[in-house]
Amino acid sequence: MVAVTLVLGDITEQQVDAVVNAANSELLGGGGVDGAIHRRGGPAILAECRRLRDTEYPRGLPTGAAVATTAGELPARWVIHTVGPVWSARGDRAAQLAPLLASCYSESLRVAAGLGARTVAFPAVSTGVYRWPMDDAARIAIETVREYSADIDEARFVLFDSAAYDVFAERLAR
Ligand code: ADP
Secondary structure: OOEEEEEEOOHHHOOOOEEEEEEOOOOOOOOHHHHHHHHHHOHHHHHHHHHHHHOOOOOOOOOOOEEEEEOOOOOOOEEEEEEOOOOOOOHHHHHHHHHHHHHHHHHHHHHHHHHOOOEEEEOOOOOOOOOOOHHHHHHHHHHHHHHOOOOOOEEEEEEOOHHHHHHHHHHHOO
16 A cells, blocks of 8 residues: 655655656656756756657657656655646646546556665646646646556655645545
8 A cells, every 4th residue: 555645845845755746748848847857957857858868768658657767966866757748728638638647646656666666755746837727736646646446555645835745635535
């Protein structure tokens, strides 16, 4: 069973085996979590991302997929890059995209378990630049992680502000 925990803080400071990056398909850095991870983790992460683009993912990492690199100078051992879907205000479209957001969590845990990681820290994928509403993102994140039964001890959601933390706490209590 995965223990689901919540922390108010910065994903780059987590002492866990693997931290998940809310990356974009290009894998070459960006803003938000992605920018913070590359800034704090140093150039080794980007170097591995470039190698992945040159080899396995010439067309980019697909939405809902996950891939691991070194964590460089971060306290973690690995960064698992995953690409969330961009929110659509059209209800039918959002329903089609929700499984891709769930896939970010299940694929990241699958990759983590494959590496032997026991503790994994997640940001609220897609809730920044990609605009997914926090409450729905929290529901999908918590449901997906709770259903996952592989060899992971702790899935930690790291929320950047108290509004996001409160939304996750409310969902977790259900
Ligand atoms: P996306 O492009 O998937 O929407 P973002 O990185 O823009 O990803 O944002 C995802 C969430 O992570 C947002 O809720 C944002 O407030 C939060 N966030 C931004 N920086 C950090 C950080 N250093 N640690 C944890 N969460 C962060």
